[in-house]
Amino acid sequence: VDLLQAGEHVVGQIKFAFKIKYPADLEWADKIEDQNTSDFWLFQENSLRRKYKKEQPFQLRVRAYIIRGLNISGAASGPANPYLFFRFGASTVRLEGHKQLLAVEPRYYKTEEKDVRFPEEALMEVGLHHWEAGTGADDLIGSSFIDLEDRWYAESFQASMRAKNVPIEYRPIMNGELSRGSLEMWVELIDSEMSSDVPTSVLFQPLPVEVEIRVIVYEVTDVxxxxxxxxxxxxxxSIDCAMRCYIDCKSYAGAHPKEQETDIHRSCVSDAEYNWRFVFPKxxxxxGENLDCFVQFAMMEHLGMQRPxxxxxxxxxxxxxxxxVAQHRKMIQVESKVPLHDARDGDEDHSEGEGGSDDDDDEEAGGNAKKGRRADALARIMVQVLMQGEATQVAQKAGLGRDDPNQAPALSFPKSGRSWQATLPGVAATIQDIKDVSSSIKNNMCCALVCFLLIVVPTALSFVENPSTHCSYNGLLCSPKPAVAATAAGAAGAAGAR
Known part of the structure; x- marks a missing residue:
């Protein structure tokens, strides 16, 4: 033991059992052990040989079920890229293909099976390596040792195997004397010849819980x-401005766009009114997994044809x-005034609202702005987070902006900053329809006039004689020539004189 603690090279292991008798009985070794005791076979040569030689199967099937790691730290510092490895005696299995990058709670849901023989493969080691790209060898994060032989001969373990109710255990991942986290797992041991009769338990990741995020912006003051x-x-x-909301979340699977924008508040001098709802479902x-989910509010200035x-x-x-909300199945609703800052004023100030700490239940949604830094605007907002199933109920459904269903809560149309067309959309639509009809009538009248001219004018020209040609202007009709008529008249006069 002293040599092992001193760091000397390990050449083997010796397994033994000892028993302390009190009061001392010097002749105990020559006596026959009482068979009513649970360990009598350990101290009888024949029963010990029978237990370890005849009753022990030739091969055992080991099934290690690894669910996830908990609070796994890196091999050096910071988050790790952990992957599993198993060692049975001299045989090692490394699962580099199942590595989890930058994971504190890696989820594996992996089953590893191996046929082992006792005693040479009785000690099982399970642990984690830190994957590093471009390096020859990966650093050891930590490992845990399990004596399979002790488990196989433990009556409590055999009882749990018969009942198919092996408990889940949390194995500490140790690197020397330093704890690097733990593994949530369990181990099954079966006779290899009987392993086909015992199906492998199926591990699968539980389905995620879906929630819906709703953010309502009422007004922005002190712009x-x-x-x-x-x-x-x-x-x-004055300026024309709108509010834009963007969700940065990898687990967002909703149909609504990640980036949504309000209508435009016209001629804003200091305050802007919106009464607008942003909805991010699913x-x-x-x-057990980390969630990175941020909502960005931005005030945008609109400049005609230019980009906002x-x-x-x-x-x-x-x-x-x-x-x-996913844990307690209850809606959270918070209303607060959020300071907006210009990111160009020095360093970017990410005002982290509620969600920055798990213990701050009643902290306002706006977060803490830097002291001494004046906000460029104050937005009065309401944040609602509720279960997706609750959000689809008739009484809780809500549309984007002020669209139907406009409820929970109902949002009124802004009283300022909108044109009369936006304030009275019905009247504007009616006037536009009248304009369209009148424009259509004008176009039809012009077409009729053109057709009339194309038909009537050529027809009229066929009845008008051109004095110079004694024909119609279109050349379709002609009268007799005057010269021919005079010659005929002279000939008739001469004939009469005779």
Whole structure:
């Protein structure tokens, strides 16, 4: 033992059992052990040989079920890229193809089977290596040792195998004396000849829980127009602006676009009113996995035909919102004023709202802005996170913007910043229809006039005589020539004189 602790090379292992008798009995070794004790066979040569030689199967099937790792740290520092390995005696199996990149809680759902013989392969080692691209050897994160022989001969283990109820265990992953996390797993041992009669348990990852994120922006106050300048560099008296909302979440599987925008508030001087709802359905929350989910608010200035420019922005971390709703199945609703900052003013300020800490249940959604830094605008918003099944119910359905179903809560049309066409869309549509009809009538009248001219004018020209040619202007009709008529008249006069 002292040599092993001193770090000397291990050449083998010796397994033995000892028993302490009290009071001391010097003749105990020559006596026959009481068969009523659970370990009597260990101290009788014949029973010990029978147990380990005759009753032991020639080969045993080992099934190791690995579910996931918990709080796995890197081989050196920071998050790891862990993959599993198994060692049975001198045989090693490395599952590099199942590596998890930058994972603190890697999920494997992997089953490893191996036929082993006792005692040479009785010690099983399961652990994790840190995968590193471009290196020859991967560093060891940690491992755990399991004595399969002890398990096979343990009556409690055999009872759980017969009942098909082997308990899940959490094996510590050790690297020397340093703990690097743990593995959630269990191990089954079966006679190899009987293994085909015992089916392998199927491991599968549980389905994610889907939640819906709704963000309502009511108004934006104290809007700064310092960066809204004209071509001469003077600050504009008013601006046309809209709010844009973008969700940054890899597990978002909704049909609505990730980037949504409100209608435009016209001629904003200081305050802008929107009453607009952003909806992001089917955000998938996987139990036991990290969730990165952020919502970005940005105020955009619209400049006619130019591309909209961002004035100020804010980020809200939705991680804890979503995880709490997925765990407790209850809707979370928070209303707050969120400061918006211009990212060009020094370093980017990501105002992390509720969700930055799992313990801050009642923290406002706006997060903490830097002290001494004035906000470029204040947005009054409401954040709602609810189960997807609840969001699809008739009483809880909600449309984008102010579209139907406009409920939970109902949003009214803004009282300012909109043209009369936007304020009275029905009247605007009616007037537009009248314009379309009148335009159609004008077009039809023009076509009729052109057709009339094309038909009547050529017909009229056929009845009008051209004095110079004594024919119609279109040449279709001609009268007799005057010279011919005079000659005929002279001939008739001469004949009469005779």
């Amino acid at each position: 700064s127009r310092q960066r809204c300048v004209d071509d001469l560099g003077a600050e504009r008296e 955000v998938q929350v996987q139990q 420019t961002m004035m100020c922005e804010c980020f809200i971390d939705m991680k804890t919102y979503c995880k709490k």
